[in-house]
Amino acid sequence: MKKLNKKKIIKDFLFCKNKEEKLLYLIKIGKNIPLKKTDIRQKDNIIHGCQSNVWLKINITKNLVNINADSNSRIIKGILLLIIILLNKKNIKKAKKTNINKFFKKIKILHYLSFTRTIGIKIILKIIKSKLSKNI
């Protein structure tokens, strides 16, 4: 798989013929999350309120955002990768300004997920936003 960035993801999503292809694409890109399971899958990193298990760790080093995340759902893992691509290595100010929901709307993915999952994603985004605000 070519290096993923925002532009390529939008292009790839536009190529998906139907919902199933979009979900399979998320499963496929989810494998690109750079992580060691033992590092992230810890009690402190669990996000409560998500129906699938989601682990999230946000580090701010030298004003730059570094998010590490994982899920036992491969579809959700794909969504987490999208968030990582959009925010990682950005400075806090820029990351805060990034409109993730707008991006999700553009690739039309959230309405393919169930109600409980979209609530879970909203919780994740809220946690990220709050962490970024605290560090600004």
Added chain:
Amino acid sequence: MIGLNIKKIRLDFPILKKRINGKRLIYLDNAATSHKPKCVIKKQTYLYKNNYASIHRGVYTLSNIITNKIEDIRIEISKFINASTPEEIIFVRGATEGINLIANTWAITNLSKQDNIIISIIEHHANIVPWYLISQKIGFQIKLLKIKKNGNFDLKQLKNLIDKNTKIVSLTHISNVLGLINPIKKIIKIIHRYNNNIITVIDGSQAIAHQKINVKKINCDFYVFSSHKIYGPTGAGIVYNKNNILKDIIPWQGGGGIVANINLNNTKKTIKDIKFINAPWKFETGSLNIESIIGLSEAIKYIQKIGINNIINYQKKIISFTLNKLKLYNNVKILGEGKRINIISFNINNQNSYDIGCLLDQHGIAIRTGHQCAIPLMKYYNISGICRLSTAIYTSKKDINLFFYSLKKILKKIQI
């Protein structure tokens, strides 16, 4: 395949004609809620067009017609589950409200700090949370009945759990996850052998559409179920209370339609200032969901017409057909072993249940995924969620074959 004319039955359920994502709808989430036959839909429309009015209050003809109808349904339901009298039947919004009613009436009146109740780890949250909420107020202990690895209750442990302070045992007839039919008659015998005064509450949500319920034979004190799981509308449910044991207990919800007299003139205001009407009506405050009760009555007539024994036989066969096919898969983990009627929960190839459910949906297939409102049971099996397939009288062999066809395709596609 099997006794019933499924093709004909399917024609009774208009929603089954619907295409989902361009595919035939294969609805396998009947343990969550079941679809409605034409007769139920028609009856509700008829009510709104012809007989709709306020019940139990009006003196006018329309009100009398619908009041009599609802009271006739109380009789029908008491006969359907073989209760002794119609007064043993209380209309509620659903099984969840039913258990909350029992907890907030009988339990709150009769339990104190030193008492304990027994529930099991396989219960739906609806048979856990209400007890926790009132235990918080009263302080009684909640004991947990465990299961054996095969998903059946550990009856030896049950005997050890019961002591002189045990007041209530509240268990499910059929688990919404395991789908195993629990031997509740036998369990209640064991409980009564120890202490005949222990109150037994049975959550019949999953059993009501797939078992012949005879509350006298079961010998439970309470039996609760929801209309929407037995092909009836949402918003109606039943609490059976043996010998009207709630008759001397004050209602848990206050409002109109349940007050015989009220005196506001006493300096010290107490509940004694209010004289309530008799049970079961005093537990039915506000405006009852009459359209759902009417629909429930029609749903019961519908399954009685097909014959509950025919339904049981068919369901047994279709579920065993499904189970045998599922067992052919490598790396499939099926929860529970024993007598089941319409539910199978499984995980496959270590795939997340949510992912499987989402992808099956693209094939028009509806299954339930996740913790199934039974987190303690998920923890027992050390899983975060599971795929649940649950059938109904309209589930055909073709549905099951298409389910496996799609499952196979999906599993192949996600081996990326």
